[in-house]
Amino acid sequence: MSGGHSLLHFVGLQTGIRACLTRFGQQAIILLAFALLAVSYAPDPAQAATDKPLLFVGPTGAKPFLYEEEGGHFGIVVDIISEIRDLTGRPIDIQLMDFREARKLVRDGKADGVAPLSISPERKKHFDFTDPLFNFVFTLFARENESYPAEWPNLKGVRVGVFGKGISVVLAKRHFPKATLVTLKGTENALRAVQRSEVDAMITTRRTGYDAVYNKDISNVVALPVTLLSVAGGIAVQKGNTALLQALNKAIRQLKAEGKIDQILNKWESSRIVLFSKGQILTTSVLAAATIGLLFLALVVFYVRRLRRSNRHLEKEIAGHLVTAKGLQESEERFRTVVERTPIPIMVVENTGKVALLNRSFVDHYGYTVEDIPTRDIWLQTAYPDPEYRKIIAANWQSQISQPDNDGRDHITSRRTITVKDGSEREVEFRFFALLENRHAITANDATDRARYERSLGQAKEEAEHANKAKSEFLASMSHELRTPLNAILGFAQMLQLKNENMLSQRQHEHVESIMKGGTHLLDLVNEILDLAKIEAEQIVLTLESVNANDVVSDCLALTKPLGEVRNISFVDNFSQGPQILLQTDEMRFRQALLNLLSNAVKYNKEGGTVTLSGEETAEGYVHISVEDTGIGIGEKDRKSVFQMFNRLGADAQIAREGTGIGLTVTKLLIECMAGRVDFTSEEDVGSTFWFELPLQSNSNVLIWTDQLRIGVDAIDRDHQIIATMTNRILNHLADPEELNDALHELVDFAALHFRREEVIMATCSYPDIVAHSAEHQRHLTQLKDIADLALKHGDAETQIQVNDILRDWLFEHIMNADTRIAKYTRGNGQEIHEALSKVV
Structure with missing residues (x-):
């Protein structure tokens, strides 16, 4: 016989006999009952030796989840643990203490479990968690006669009550960035501030707020149908204690299957707890203890305390059942009133699929009433007549409600096309929110006009992209057409240069030299335009291979040095002779980008200047290569346009005489195609340092598009x-x-x-x-x-x-x-x- 049933039988027996027996008779009956209870509760020494009680710890002041009153422990967690104890047959002790100390005891293995505790990825590193038992749903509490305006988040001056520096402050700043935050102390104090209009609303969990509202008689304050954050909670055990975790989960799943978890949550949800007279129980216990002889005194005292805890638990359960219907009815009426006044279209659907509520705004926007769409399936068939499209919507709906509040965060907004009652189609943005344990609210904002505007923007964007692509294709085609005659011109000029010098006069030699310089410059420009067109038209093809960066740098320097000899520019190589560095990249495009930077360092350098090339591996898995010059530098006003097409560096046209204005644009696009990045630093009249980074062969974090x-x-x-x-x-x-x-x-x-x-x-x-x-x-x-x-x-x-x-x-x-x-x-x-x-x- 369990302790709860024994006590219930005893209380019923006492009540029935009291009306017809004398005080002496009552005492005798009480004495007999306690004697029987003492015998039934007498522990088996052998069993006690092998059945060591589990120790569960929890925070103080976590009402209604867990709290202490007159020596007893009460709350949602206590009720659930009691059910687990009855199922497993394992004795469980509960102790309340500082929250940090409670978690430390479990981590150190000095306690078996801690509850209630919210489940998060960070905490999963230190604890193993049971299946979720409930949700900590953070919401807004406001005055009953006021609705929740949709524009609240953007209103200045809205006063929101928060606690210190905790999660309420984070949520307030996230959801109400323009609000005035008012720091308050204690849930009751904050709710009374709402009641007295000292603040417009306050943030706390739905259950904590309702517990204070009902038990502290705070009138005219209700929870709004707004979920700011919802975090699943459960029992945390020591990391690696698989046996205990499996035993707890087995019991929890059985309790869920039997509906007992829901019963416990419903009992504590929105229920005003009214206690029976504690004096009567105390008098009975003292009378029984005095009647029992000295021989059984210690035993009786122990079991009287145990019975008082169980009795109080039963009293709360009975009180909860007596007021649950009324409390739930009042809560439902308040909820419906708030939802009806909300200007946002809202649908409330039970997990069984029944449509519980469509507010006035929903009916006005889309025409449907609950009579038209009594269930989710009928809603899907009516609003989404296309069966293929309906499959997508059904899958989306199921994925939304199957995740318990998305691990504590709001669900993603999804935009869908629905058919409304008059047969027209509307673009609607849906968002799912959990309500208690068995319902979901879905907001349905009409986004038809916005979607039409976005479509027009999208069409304009697509037309611009088509025009840009056509431009790139034209440039690519023209580049090919120009390169053919240019190659012929340069070829004939080279032939003239190779002829016997006596065949050409000095003036003719100068003309041939001008043809070669102009033709080479034009050919460089055509090649760069062709590369740019290929990149923009997404036609460039990368060939990834293992590349020795030291060899490429050495080759590029050898090709560039002759360009600097004419102006007495020296080169410093701090890279190629260093440790070997291997890259996973396209060697030709890597070489092209580096040559562009080196040639720029020569073009924009001063007479007798220096070009320094350096490089090293980074901790992030990249090679960092820099090209430093002692040239003209780049002014502050020109820095934002350095990588823009046809931008010529430097104000002096003579110094920048050989630039095409495309090289840096092509270099930046090539480096980014190879999963790298490029940038620069510069000081006017001192010089510039252009650098880029490319991934090492060992870097597995990058994804290079090929x-x-x-x-x-x-x-x-x-x-x-x-x-x-x-x-x-x-x-x-x-x-x-x-x-x-x-x-x-x-x-x-x-x-x-x-x-x-x-x-x-x-x-x-x-x-x-x-x-x-x-x-x-x-x-x-x-x-x-x-x-x-x-x-x-x-x-x-x-x-x-x-x-x-x-x-x-x-x-x-x-x-x-x-x-x-x-x-x-x-x-x-x-x-x-x-x-x-x-x-x-």
């Missing part, structure tokens, strides 16, 4: 090339947190567009795995947004490692493997794909 990586679908390949370039920049070249954050969010936006385009291609070609592939898109997009948020909040080395891991997994696993399967389904569908993509924003 023809071998194409999957054969032009639209997807172009996107992949852009993604590879953006990712290389993020992984290898950004140290500043602000630049990293901007680049990551730019990648998130482009990835979302790429995924939409890819899904349209799959639907057009009847790709069979479209549902699974779309779910993968959603997972990767969620991860990208998560790491972008992490980089913004932390920006430390550990976050950078997480960014690298996720991006490499995305590039090498998904793009290079999963996407290759699409290619064979696109053959013969080029026109259909082009037409379908023209509608994608």
